[in-house]
Amino acid sequence: MYILETLSIWGALRILYFIYMAVAIVTAVTIVLNNRTPIKTIAWVLVILTIPFFGLIIYFIFGRDNRRRRLIGKKFLNQIQKRALHRYINSSDTLKIPTEYTRVVKFFENVADAYPVNRNKIEIINEGSTFLVRLLQEIEKAKEHIHMQFYIFANDATGRIVRDALIDKARQGVEIRVLYDDVGCWSVDDSFFEEMRCAGIYVRSFLKVRMPKFTSKLNYRNHRKLVIIDGKKGFIGGMNIADRYVTGGKWKKWRDIMLLTEGEAVYGMQTSFLVDWYFADRSMVSGSRYYPKMELTSGPLAQVVTSNPIGDWREMLQGMSLVISNCKEYLYIQTPYFMPSENVLVAIINLALSGVDVRIMVPEKSDSLITEYASRSFLADVMYAGAKVYLYRNGFLHSKMLVSDNSLCSVGSANIDFRSFECNFEINTFVYDSKIAEEMKNIFVNDMRSCRQFTYKEYRESRLTRRVTESIARIFAPIL
DSSP states (O other): OHHHHHHHHHHHHHHHHHHHHHHHHHHHHHHHHTTOOHHHHHHHHHHHHHSTTHHHHHIIIIIOOSOGGGGSOHHHHHHHHHHHHHHHSOOOTTOOOOGGGHHHHHHHHHHHOOOOBOOEEEEEEOOHHHHHHHHHHHHHHOSSEEEEEESOBOSSHHHHHHHHHHHHHHHTTOEEEEEEETTTTTTSOHHHHHHHHHTTOEEEEESOOOTTTHHHHTTOOBOOOEEEETTTEEEEESOOBSHHHHTOGGGSOEEOOEEEEEETHHHHHHHHHHHHHHHHHOOOOOSGGGSOOOOOOOOOEEEEEEEOSSSSSOHHHHHHHHHHHTOSSEEEEEOSOEEOOHHHHHHHHHHHHTTOEEEEEEESSOSSHHHHHHHHHHHHHHHHTTOEEEEEOSSEEOOOEEEETTTEEEEESOOEEHHHHHTSBEEEEEEEOHHHHHHHHHHHHHHGGGEEEEOHHHHHHSOHHHHHHHHHHHHTGGGO
């Protein structure tokens, strides 16, 4: 009897296994037929076929495309963008685009509706405590409206300070809208946001994730960080509203960058916010009061570039490739995760091989072990080509910054990784100005004092098990 029961159990398990393999093979074929990028296709097929049962679960939660176009009507989104920007941006005969960046500027204008403007004033903020102080100061000055968007808006000391400042302004009659990402704020109880709603603040979450539609929404997140004050000033960069961005938490120090911009570049931030607000709230917010006339007559040339997973083009991915390929003297990059797509990786390698001074700075210890392993494998490739890699040791480097040739720099929410390029809603400001670029370069050089150089020799001499683990993690980089 015992033998019969054992055989029966094994028989049932075999049937379950064959059913799983049948479903796994059908799913793998479906992934191949979706015509994704080859590296992403291979990564998902490996997950499904090499991780029994859990592989399918991981794919159905994170991997299904569900036709990204269903997330939002791209045609309508473009209509909002073009109508707002064409109406309020003043064309200027004095707008001079540097010859070396004509293709870059035109690309972003054609693909992302990112119009170049030069009536701007830009302040670089590279300390969390400074950002919090400046943010509270600008909130206090607000007279008409405040639009705030963050991936994370935490219910901690920093979050409560900002929330209370917003509530005070709402009671003074200032119109306030707050947009946060549902996944980024999963740990935040709704009562935190309800206090703002009770004070008259409009609060919405982006792409709320709830069963049973859990699997269709988790993969596409709004990673943008924006604050627009009266349509005249705007914050943009990599910082969220949470204690760790100010005090560092377990990292001791959280290293990041924000830009405080005054001028026509704020129109691009405003348009991005209002499009996202329409998506979250299904209410159209428009009018000249949100695009006030700017008093500035000149300043740094800038473009506010948005990217999302729903269009025909990968704006940030393709734009970054073009920017990198355009470098002549040096390229310095700060990013918390370095898992570039193939074309960005090749562009960086080609640059290093051609003798350009390429330097990449990443945190020595990441907040995710698997992304740290995957990043090291990609870093080995660029080091082999001659690029220099620096590991930031004075806390956690979360800055998303690129600067090149003392003439161009980019700051925003996009990391140099597959998720930012393929899945997230991101926003960066590209500034074509020697003074701002030199300030950014100085920040990078100063941060090098808190780094140690990571060499290709050191990578090759690391334990074999470590390098094998890093290479395996690299395979799954497109889906991390």
